[in-house]
Amino acid sequence: MKSSLIIVSFFALGVFFGHFEIIPLSVVDNDISFYALCCLMFCVGLSLGNDSNTLRRFTRIDPRFYLLPVATIVGTLLGCAIIGFLLPGRSVIEFMAVGSGFGYYSLSSIFITEYKGVELGTIALLSNILREIMALLLAPLFVKYFGKLAPISVGGATTMDTTLPIILKFSGKEFAVISVFHGFILDLSVPVLVTIFSSI
Known part of the structure; x- marks a missing residue:
């Protein structure tokens, strides 16, 4: 939750600086988002490569739970497609x-901004932050009404880091490895799927 508020604060600060032209656009318009993206991808690779036990732990998961990331991806994209038909303008x-x-707001918003422009990149940033905040705040309700896997699916790519503690608290510690696996697969899918949909 704290990290989400920090990200939103920096976003608001950027809007403020841009609106009042405190930092000239020419300073930040020279492929800076591309270099930030490269740095971010390096950090993601570093964190995954640094944990040698990750893949070993995944082999102990009940094979049925391998479908959870697939269900999250399909469900999210299907929901987005339905909303896309209902709402005009996009x-x-x-x-x-x-x-x-x-x-995964930091990575996806940079990709979408690069391909589709600042407006859609901003929508991506806010909607993905909202997804994380919903997982953090509504986890007990998701468990109560939809089962212990629900907060993991709602958390998306964040279930291996920021939303993991809240998932363990309400779903149970036995879902720790499943949650990390789910987040790992979703993390890997983000640059691939965002690039595909953004370039169509």
Whole structure:
């Protein structure tokens, strides 16, 4: 929750600086988002490569739970497609590009901004932050009404880091490895799916 508020604060600060032209656009317009994206991808690779036990722990999961990330991806994209048909102004593919961030707001918003512009990138940032906040605040309700896997699915790509403690608290410690596996697969899918939908 704290990290989400920090990200939103920096976003608001950027809007403020841009609106009042405190930092000239020419300073930040020279492919800076591309270099930030490269740095972010390096950090993701570093964190995954640094944990040698991750893949070993995944082999102990009940094979049925391998379908959970697939269900999250399909359900999210299907929901985005339905919303895309109902709301005017944006194409279904653009809604699916935003949804394929799966809560990974920092990475997906940079990708979408690069491909589709600042407006859709901002929508992606806010919608993916909202997904994480919903997982953090509504986890007990998801468990009560939809079962112990529900907060994991709602958390999307965040279930291996920021939403993991709240998932363990309400779903149970036995879901720790499943939650990390789910987040790991969703993390890997984000750059692939966002790029595909953004480039169509």
